[in-house]
Amino acid sequence: MNWDMPNPFVIDIKVAADDIDGLGHANNAVYVSWLERCAWRHSQNLGLDLAEYRRLDRAMAVLRHEIDYLAAAYEDQELQMATWIVESDHRLKMDRRFQLVRPEDGSTLLRARTTFVCIELSSGKPKRMPEEFVEGYGRALQPPFPMEL
Numbered sequence: 001m002n003w004d005m006p007n008p009f010v011i012d013i014k015v016a017a018d019d020i021d022g023l024g025h026a027n028n029a030v031y032v033s034w035l036e037r038c039a040w041r042h043s044q045n046l047g048l049d050l051a052e053y054r055r056l057d058r059a060m061a062v063l064r065h066e067i068d069y070l071a072a073a074y075e076d077q078e079l080q081m082a083t084w085i086v087e088s089d090h091r092l093k094m095d096r097r098f099q100l101v102r103p104e105d106g107s108t109l110l111r112a113r114t115t116f117v118c119i120e121l122s123s124g125k126p127k128r129m130p131e132e133f134v135e136g137y138g139r140a141l142q143p144p145f146p147m148e149l
Contacts, residue, residue: 008082025072
């Protein structure tokens with residue numbers, strides 16, 4: 001696969017009938033749910049699952065999405081979504097990049113960048129990342145990537 005960056009975390013996605021809108025392709029809101037699914041599975045893979053979030057009274061919440069929709073996805077297509085953690089201040093914010101690819105022809109359908117902020121679950125307010133987040137997400141932090149979204 002021709003990924004934008006090395007060592008991606010990748011999930012497989014199959015476009016379901018419920019993902020299709022009135023124009024006959026996957027609705028743009030569905031792509032956002034795929035971003036969330038990929039980010040969450042990567043977090044779980046790093047040992048930062050919902051139980052750990054609750055134990056620490058912390059979570060990484062979406063602050064901003066930047067999405068470039070490059071091509072449409074259609075029902076029954078097999079896709080792959082990759083993510084990389086590309087930036088972290090190790091205090092409050094962390095950025096992920098995403099790339100959605102159709103393996104059948106190698107087309108990139110989407111590129112995105114999401115900024116997350118660490119919040120305290122009990123209050124919903126921004127709160128410094130616990131050491132477990134700094135270490136867990138830090139293990140996946142990629143070196144700087146020259147092309148900005």
